[in-house]
Amino acid sequence: MVDSRPVGVGIIGCGNISAAYLKAAANFPILDIVAVADLNMEAARAKASEFGTNAVEVDALLADPAIELVLNLTIPQAHVPVGLDALQAGKHVYSEKPLAVTFEDGQRLVAKGKETGLLVGCAPDTFLGGAHQTCRNLVDSGIIGEPVGGSAYFMCPGHERWHPNPAFYYQAGGGPMLDMGPYYITDLVNLFGPVTRVSGMASMLRKSRPIGSEPLKGQMIDVEVPTHIAGMLEFANGAIVQITMSFDVAGHKHTPLELYGTKGSLLVPDPNHFGGEIESRQTGEDWQSHSIEMPYWDGNFRSIGLADMAHAIRTGRPHRASAELALHALEVMETIERSAKSGSAIAITTQPARPAPLKDNIENGVLA
The missing domain is CATH 3.40.50.720 (NAD(P)-binding Rossmann-like Domain)
Structure with missing residues (x-):
């Protein structure tokens, strides 16, 4: 029983x-x-x-x-x-x-x-949200063909604009990669499998930043970590994905996640959310929208x-x-910054299995 x-x-x-x-x-x-x-x-x-x-x-x-x-x-x-x-x-x-x-x-x-x-x-x-599980199903169905590459972008002016106590974002253990990178890298592993090699570049242009939110508005916080990080991820399936995480960008027009393959491309919603719009385009055809087929997307x-x-x-x-999945994402993020310092591509040692997809018969909060 x-x-x-x-x-x-x-x-x-x-x-x-x-x-x-x-x-x-x-x-x-x-x-x-x-x-x-x-x-x-x-x-x-x-x-x-x-x-x-x-x-x-x-x-x-x-x-x-x-x-x-x-x-x-x-x-x-x-x-x-x-x-x-x-x-x-x-x-x-x-x-x-x-x-x-x-x-x-x-x-x-x-x-x-x-x-x-x-x-x-x-x-x-x-990545267990309905939109990302739907994208997982689309990738596994072969909609993009053999994976070729992709892009992952999170860029903003910095969390000190809104967070009531933002100093930890700029201390060891913080920065845009460790803060936001887990969403993007975890979803990419859900979609493509594990990362095998990375390279990166990073910058820290400001040594201090003013807090723009209450109750500490106007106070200065020290910056100890890179605030603009760009990297390349090589996956075990052969795909090569470029990733940029930044607290130094006023605005941009990149979509959060894009996947490219030999047959087509897939636009994946923001991995910091459970839902969002899904679009795909196959060679010689127009972009088409996809309905979200899985639960847990509308909140x-x-x-x-x-x-x-x-x-x-x-x-x-x-x-x-799992811890193994999170440890892999952590190694990828840390190694991108190591690569930025060394100037060399570095192999990733952890190789977790792709997490199992959720089944489409989930109901009443029971996860199969």
């Missing part, structure tokens, strides 16, 4: 992103949010009150036997320490992206998961990866937003 009991979830970190997870979790009956915790108990109590759960200290959350799975929504620099604490406490752990601020630290977390026999998962999970479902992992806990099957 299939074990369908909800999985008890404890959330550590009650910052900006936690509301999106808490709201979306209601779509998935497999998730039972038992408690939230934060070093700032006022923030934890506010989130607990808003979403009808309990606010507790971090140590109490880790000791609670009702909690099987810790959702780690701390800042990037805390992802590994908190994740290791959760695993040591006997909890499965799912982290906000990136998995770690360095590939070496990410390896430590993955190794600890294997040592303890506990699952480790990591955002982003937007923010930023808990679907967590729910998929909870089902994996109950069934024993692999989970899709």
